Amino acid sequence: MIRDMRTPLGVRGYTLLLCAFIWSLVGYGILAGRSTDSPGTFHDELPTWARLAIWFLPAGAALLTAWAPRWDWVALGLLIVGPVIRCCSYLTSWALWLTEHQGIRTGWYAAALYLALVGIVGIAAASHRQTYLTKSDGGAGGAS
Numbered sequence: 001m002i003r004d005m006r007t008p009l010g011v012r013g014y015t016l017l018l019c020a021f022i023w024s025l026v027g028y029g030i031l032a033g034r035s036t037d038s039p040g041t042f043h044d045e046l047p048t049w050a051r052l053a054i055w056f057l058p059a060g061a062a063l064l065t066a067w068a069p070r071w072d073w074v075a076l077g078l079l080i081v082g083p084v085i086r087c088c089s090y091l092t093s094w095a096l097w098l099t100e101h102q103g104i105r106t107g108w109y110a111a112a113l114y115l116a117l118v119g120i121v122g123i124a125a126a127s128h129r130q131t132y133l134t135k136s137d138g139g140a141g142g143a144s
Contacts, residue, residue: 040093040103
């Protein structure tokens with residue numbers, strides 16, 4: 001059941017909205033050509049349409065399910081894909097640089113940023129079934 005959009009969303013809902021915003025920014029960066037030609041990364045080898053789908057589809061799912069706790073597991077699962085791919089890709093590039101191949105010296109830093117995005121999804125998942133989502137409080141979003 002979709003909740004009234006005026007009802008406070010709680011940590012889960014607001015975190016999903018934040019994810020939708022951040023994932024859309026990454027997708028926009030792909031459209032603007034900001035994330036191509038990083039040496040040693042494999043995520044840049046994917047077709048542009050696939051890279052866009054990896055970021056825009058989860059953003060849309062997060063936006064739609066912010067008010068629908070019953071289906072937010074779909075968005076949570078999709079939201080993990082992009083950051084995990086990029087995290088692994090940048091770690092691979094850093095490992096290549098460490099072994100004196102063509103890679104990125106700061107690949108560990110980029111990987112850490114995408115790992116932080118996984119953490120944000122983790123916050124939403126951890127707050128997935130908190131008491132503010134139950135009918136016992138009348139759907140007040142945790143407000144007393």
